[in-house]
Amino acid sequence: MASALDEDTQQSLAEGRESAKAFLRSVQKDLQKVFVVFLLGFLATFWALRVYVWDFLFAVTQANMSPEVAAASDVIATTPFEVILLQAKIGLIVGVIFAIPPFIYVARDELRARGAWPQSPVPRWKLAGIALLGFGLFGVGVAYGIYAFFPIMFSFLAGFGLEAGLQPTYGIVMWTEFIVFLSLSFGLAGQMPLLITGLSYSGIVQYETFRDKWRYAVVAIFVFGALFSPPDPFTQLMWAFPLIALYGFSLYLAKLVVTAKRSSDRIDVLGAARNHWNVVGGAAVLGGGIVYAFYEYGGRSAVNDLLRLVGSDWRFLEPGAGLGTDPATAAGIYAVAWAIAFVAVATLWAVYADLDTTSAGYQYGDPAAIDVSELDAAGVRAAPDDAFAEMDEEESLALAQAAIDDDEPEKAQAILDRFDAVHDGDGDGGEADPDADATGSGGGGAGGAGGDGLMGTVQDRTSRASSTFLSELTDGDEDEAEDDIGGYYKDLKFIFDSLRSRSFRLVAVFGGVMAAAFTWLYLGGLATVRNDLESRVPAEIEGGINIITLHPVEALIFMVKFSVLLGIVAVFPVALYYAWPALRERGFVAGRIWTVYLWTGALFAGLIGGFAIGYSYIAPGIIGWLVTDAKLANMIITYQVSDFLWLVIYTTVGIGFLADIPIAMLLLNNAGIPYRVFRNRWREVTVGILLFAAVFTPADVITMILATLPLMAAYGVGVGVLFLVTFGGRRNLSPPSELVGR
Template sequence: MSSALDEDTQQTLAAGRDTAGAMLRAAQKDLQKVFIVFLVGFLGTFYALRLVVWDFLKSVTEAQMSAHIQGNYDIIAQTPFDVILLQAKIGLVSGIILAAPIFVYFSRDALRERGAWPQSPVAPWKLAFIAVTTALLFVAGIAYGYFVFFPFMFAFLAGNAISAGFAPTYSIVMWAQFIFLLTVSFGLAAQMPLAITGLSYAEIVPYETFRDKWRYAVVAIFVFGALFSPPDPFTQIMWALPLLFLYGGSLYLAKVVVTARRGSERVSVPAVARRRWNVLAGSAVLGGLAVYLFYERGGQAGFNGLLARTGSDYRILEPGSTLGLSPEVSLAVWAALGAAVFVLGTLAYVVYGAIVEAADPTEPGRGDPTQLDISRLDAAGVRAAPPEAFGGLSEEEAMAVAGDAVDEGNHEKAQAILDRFDETEEQREEGETEDDDTIEDRATRAGGTFLEELTDGETGEDDIGGYYTDLAFILDSITSKTFRIVVVFMLVLAGTFGWLYTGGIKDVYEGFLAQLPAAVTPSEVINVVALHPVEALIFEVKFSTLIAALVTLPIVAYYAWPALRERNIVNQRRRSVFLWTGALTVGLLGGFVLGYTYIAPAVISWLVNDAVQAKMIIAYRITNFFWLIFFTTAGIGLLADVPVLMVLLNSTGISYQSMRGRWREVTVGILAFAAVFTPAGIMTMFLVTVPLMAAYGVGLGVLFVVTLGGRRNLAPARGADV
């Protein structure tokens, strides 16, 4: 039997196994040292968590909480082994991270033989600088998370849960994993200046790419924040804003470094210092005077008072108490240091200005090739000029410059200008033609291959190729209305989320408890807890998205209706959308009232009956409890809409026989939907699938009666106006 992997993949895996084996053999004699480092990291992390870290994380969590919130939130262990297993897992990861560099170092011989080790030596000071910078940036990112982000975020999340009537009872596993995930993400995000500067300096990614693609960077930052931070606007802004400022600072730093690299060979630092000696001397006087005035004119007392008001114990000492010298001499020393700092800063500024001037001077024709002044060049210069110098010229401009050269008597230059302009235009036209042909050919081949794989070359109306053609045609017809559809979707999502977020979820919860029978009092099911810090917010986002999708579907149908009619999928006119929407809304509301009034209370009562009789404490997770309410209320309405929708589809031309014959495809589709949009678990998936299939069976029964066994469908004749 042939392998499922292609030859290249097999070779890559084989090379990876060989490299791993060679690394183990090369480091075999030093594996004991690697294991010792791993063990130190494992045990150190294990006991640090036990003795210090848990208390520190709890203090960070409570830093901005009010006394009321602190008294109503808890961190719990769900099983007897939660804490010790969590400590072991974190210690294991820490030990592996610490031991990995040591293992790679001891296996460097095997990597060197396979060309995976740098051949040219790197200066130790460069490695030390990169390592120190990486560590400082990582620590800075973590510091922002622990001293700014986490305290405000946890106070907000816990306060929101309590105001909704729920108990923020965080599982120590989920709470710790959430904190550590955000910690790592903050540390990695803080590496942005080093990454952008390094990539720009090495010209792996040009600085101009980071500068010109800043809009994509902003989108990426918010997407990254949506993945790692809670899904509410407040914490996402707290996440994204520092990264945006960091990106801007990284761009400036990369510009400085790249400019210095490109122009450093043209600039002599001593020459710049000699030329700007007056500026340097003035900065020295200014620096020394600033230090003197700070101590002699009340600056020290004012700054110490500011530190005292902020609660800090740090103070700036008098000059005579720091260096062991007299106050006058100490003040002179500090003034000299201030002057030196100002001189160094000013020197860096003027040298950078000289580098910028050398790399991209203001006179035309240097730096940016598109700004090259062709009229100032001779014939040889025109022939040697880069193509970009002619790419921005129009035909009239090129003729004007050539005419000026003719007027000057330089016919050779005029001919060179026209030749280079014609060459540039031909290259541009050829490039555009090749790009268009390549894109068209690729699109044609991809589309043809895709359809051939789906349909084995057939694209008839009754096979999957025909369905694909219909779907592509319908999607294309609503493309121009995408903005309106998205606006409606976002407005409904934001409105629903805002209502739930500002107390609507509490109203739903209390209203549902009022529907329960007297045998199950609200006090017995009042314990709805949040085991994860963002559990309530995630439910609100998912529920809001579902409501927005339901509201937007009729609008999508309204705009897609002409295409559906043109493809003979429906027969009625577009006004039928209002009939569909009204019928489905009535079915949804009727099923919701039935579920909210009778079915949901009966299901909850049956589920808690044994626990109530045994006098147990009932504590439901927010997500499980509210999805149960949704499935037993709005879910009943959705089930009621299934037969209604089948009758409506029959009136559009989909026959009873087609619906009965396609029950397998419907089952697969419902299973896929349940697997994606329901809480995790096989049982939950089948709890959704079985009622939907039962409703589908009821719809077939209704259609059997309405269509007289399929002999008389509700669809009008083709071409009839309805």
């Protein structure tokens, strides 16, 4: 049997296997020691989880909860072996992590012999210091998450669940993963100073990039917090503010190390403190004064009252309560400590303020690193050739087009001239062609012919580049390429271009409906729906349905998904309204714009009618039947919130969607899609339904099938209705559109 790998590849793999075997044989005598470390880590973790960690994490979960909420919350195991398997998995991971350092240590000689051991000129004590700093920052991040973030977050999640009629009963696996992953995210976020400083020092990313793009970093932090933390503003601020402060501190460290690298004699801590002695001295007075005012003028009592108001058990004690000294001496110690801290911060600021970052070559040591897009027309002409030598034609066209979009035709012309001069070798790179300059100036001044000429130049080059790309894909036959594509690309591009100017309105409609739906659910709509549906089930089991949240944010995730679904439904008729002229021009549909109103009204009526029938009869009937069946079997009725709510959605809104399918098929037939298309394209429709069910249903095959079969049945009903209305396709409601004839 022939191998799929060539002879050289097989030889390389064989050599790799032999090297691995030789490597393991050489360290075999020490592998027992590594295994002992792994086993100790595994057993210690398993024992710690069993004896201490679970109780500690549960105490953290309930730390900020009210007594009523804490009594209602719990952590459960949903399978018999779930707890012990989870402990074993965590123990294995920790054991492997513990075993990696000793394994690397015992294999250092073999790694060095094979050239895999780093030969770093950095002293070991510096490497050890960096490692300790990394572990320390990681520990600080994890500690912040455990002792500050999680208590407040779990209190909010459990309280919100109880208000919505959902029992905060977390599955131990989901609960543990939630805590571990968020703790790791805080720990990794704590590595930000090392990451930014290392990238800046190595030159991989310039310090100025981190400094100038701080606004993007702030937005990214808030967006990440909005996605991965509860929608409570206070919780999001608890996530964002420490990271923003850490980003600022990272910029400070990066500036220090970069400045030290560029000019080692420019950092003078004592000199900076002397230059700003008034600020440093004022900071010392301010730090001590704050402590004095806090204890002398009722600050401690006010803060304790505030903590009591928010339900926290934390309190500020009398000065000296934990030191064994009198209050006056303790207050003095506190004042000195805070004064020293303020002096340290002021000194850091003084060093930062005295750093001169305007020396030659500071920002752009490499001429090729100049950002041409930031220059004006004169700057483009004066830029060195290196700035254009590494540039390709596509990049120059993009820069020129961006300049045109910014109403800077002179700059666009200068970019093209400099690019041609450098790559064609017909100029020294310092000056552009006078004729070209005149053309560019004329374009900039008059905005007439010069601008058109420049646009023509850019368009010609772009057309040439696109033609080259297309010929590469089609062996030079562009007509054949267009036939292969079938013209659909141009049609779709034309339609999407017609929506581009309306994109803000579409996003506004989507965001408004999504925000309104989420706000309604968040402010009590979820509890209202649950209580109303429960009141419709048979009287003998009323109040007997217990809905739990196995994952801490399970209810919030459902609310987001449902809100997004409503936003998509709401934006569809708006997008159809704006795209209708383009659809009609390209032959996708037939009819005037008022047809959109007919579509919207008919589909909305079908959706509301189906929803009303489902909410009034189908959903209560199905839920009542399921609950009654479980009750007759003497079972405790406990449903997971996502399963229960999706069942409600499928039996209410889903009925409306099913009713809309035949209606939409009639409307499409009236718009020019003939009956034979619906009859002959049932396979494509089936695949589309399966994809829809895979995306918008829970990760359950049975649920996916239950969602797919009704949709396919509704499509079959629609085909049957069209058969009757169109007399078997012999008399469609409208003539076929141009699209069908292609």
